[in-house]
Amino acid sequence: MTLLEVQNLTVTYAGGAAAVRGVDLSLATGRKLGIAGESGCGKSTLALALLRLLPAGTRVGGKILLDGEDILTMRWGQVRAVRWAGASIVFQGAMHSLNAVHRVGDQIAEPILLHRMATTAAARRKAGELLEQVGLPAARASAYPHELSGGQRQRVMIAMALACEPRLIVADEPTTALDVMIQAQILRLIEQLVSEQDVGLIMISHDLAVLADTCDRLAVMYAGRVVEEGPARQVYEDALHPYAEALSSAFPRIGDPASRFAPHGLAGDPPDPSALPSGCAFHPRCAVALDVCGTEDQALRVASRERRAACTHVPADPGEGSVT
Ligand code: ADP
Ligand code: MG
Numbered sequence: 111m112t113l114l115e116v117q118n119l120t121v122t123y124a125g126g127a128a129a130v131r132g133v134d135l136s137l138a139t140g141r142k143l144g145i146a147g148e149s150g151c152g153k154s155t156l157a158l159a160l161l162r163l164l165p166a167g168t169r170v171g172g173k174i175l176l177d178g179e180d181i182l183t184m185r186w187g188q189v190r191a192v193r194w195a196g197a198s199i200v201f202q203g204a205m206h207s208l209n210a211v212h213r214v215g216d217q218i219a220e221p222i223l224l225h226r227m228a229t230t231a232a233a234r235r236k237a238g239e240l241l242e243q244v245g246l247p248a249a250r251a252s253a254y255p256h257e258l259s260g261g262q263r264q265r266v267m268i269a270m271a272l273a274c275e276p277r278l279i280v281a282d283e284p285t286t287a288l289d290v291m292i293q294a295q296i297l298r299l300i301e302q303l304v305s306e307q308d309v310g311l312i313m314i315s316h317d318l319a320v321l322a323d324t325c326d327r328l329a330v331m332y333a334g335r336v337v338e339e340g341p342a343r344q345v346y347e348d349a350l351h352p353y354a355e356a357l358s359s360a361f362p363r364i365g366d367p368a369s370r371f372a373p374h375g376l377a378g379d380p381p382d383p384s385a386l387p388s389g390c391a392f393h394p395r396c397a398v399a400l401d402v403c404g405t406e407d408q409a410l411r412v413a414s415r416e417r418r419a420a421c422t423h424v425p426a427d428p429g430e431g432s433v434t
Contacts, residue, residue: 124167144321147331215251322346333391340417
C-alpha cells in the first residue's frame with residue numbers, strides 16, 4: 111500500500127527561483143527510499159516540504175499525499191497532528207537542537223505527552239523503552255545533552271522521532287556531523303528500527319554507497335529534479351543517468367574513511383536555482399552531452415519496468431510510455 115505519494119512538487123523560496131522543480135516520488139508502507147545528490151540539489155527543501163516546515167512566504171505547488179491526504183492543503187491543526195504521529199523528521203545536525211537545560215528523557219516524553227495524551231508516568235516509561243531501542247540504557251533518561259557524546263545525542267534524536275510511532279520517518283543527512291564509524295552504526299540502527307516497526311523511511315544523504323546498502327529504492331536529485339530513480343542496488347551499480355553514474359563512482363563502499371570526495375571526474379558545482387543552464391541542467395558538467403542536451407529539457411521517463419531516468423541517452427521504454 112502507498113504510504114507517501116509526491117506529485118509534481120515545486121518549491122520556490124521567497125524572492126528566489128524554484129529549488130525543487132516538479133518532483134514525483136512514491137513510497138510504499140514499510141519501505142525505504144534513499145535520496146542522493148550533491149549539496150544544493152534540493153534534498154532538504156524536499157524533506158522540509160514533506161512536513162510543511164518551509165519558511166513563511168515559500169511557494170509550494172503539487173501534492174504530497176500521506177495515506178491519501180494532501181499535506182499541502184491540510185489545516186494547521188491537522189498538520190500538527192500529522193507531525194510526529196504521522197511522519198517525523200531527523201535533521202541534519204539535529205543533535206545540536208536538543209534543549210541543553212532539559213533531561214533527554216523529558217525531551218523524548220514531550221511529544222508523547224503532546225500528541226498521545228499519555229499520563230506523565232506512562233510517557234516516562236515509554237521514553238526509557240525508546241532509549242533502549244536505540245541502544246542506550248534507560249537510565250540515561252536523566253542525563254542532560256552535554257553529558258552525552260555526539261553519537262548518543264543523535265540516538266536520542268532518533269528515539270524522539272520514533273516516540274509517537276510515526277508511519278514515516280524522514281532522515282536528512284542524520285549522521286553528517288558524526289565520525290565515520292559512528293555514522294555507519296547510526297544508519298544501520300535507523301534501518302533496523304524501521305524494518306522492525308514497518309515504518310516508511312526517506313533517508314537523505316549525498317553518499318550513494320550508504321543508501322544502496324540501506325534502502326530499497328534510490329532517487330538521485332540534480333538541480334531540484336529527480337534525474338534517476340529505481341531499485342537502490344541497480345542505481346548504485348549500474349546507473350543510467352551520467353550524473354548518478356558520477357555520484358556512484360565517487361563514493362567507495364560504506365566504512366571507507368576516504369569516502370567523502372567530489373564526484374569522480376565531475377568538475378564544478380550544481381547550478382544555483384536562479385541561474386539554471388538551458389536544456390538539461392546537468393549538460394555543462396556532463397561528459398557525454400550532445401548538442402541537443404543544451405537546448406532540450408529532459409523529462410524523467412520510464413526506462414524499464416522498475417527504473418526511470420531523465421537523459422537523452424536513455425530511451426523511453428516503448429512498452430511503458432513516459433512518466434508524466
Ligand atoms: P540540499 O539539501 O540538496 O543541499 P537544499 O534544499 O538545502 O539542498 O537547497 C536547494 C537550493 O535552495 C539551494 O540553492 C539553496 O541555496 C536554496 N535554499 C535553501 N534554503 C533556502 C532558504 N531558506 N531561502 C532561500 N533559498 C534557500
Ligand atoms: Mg541538505
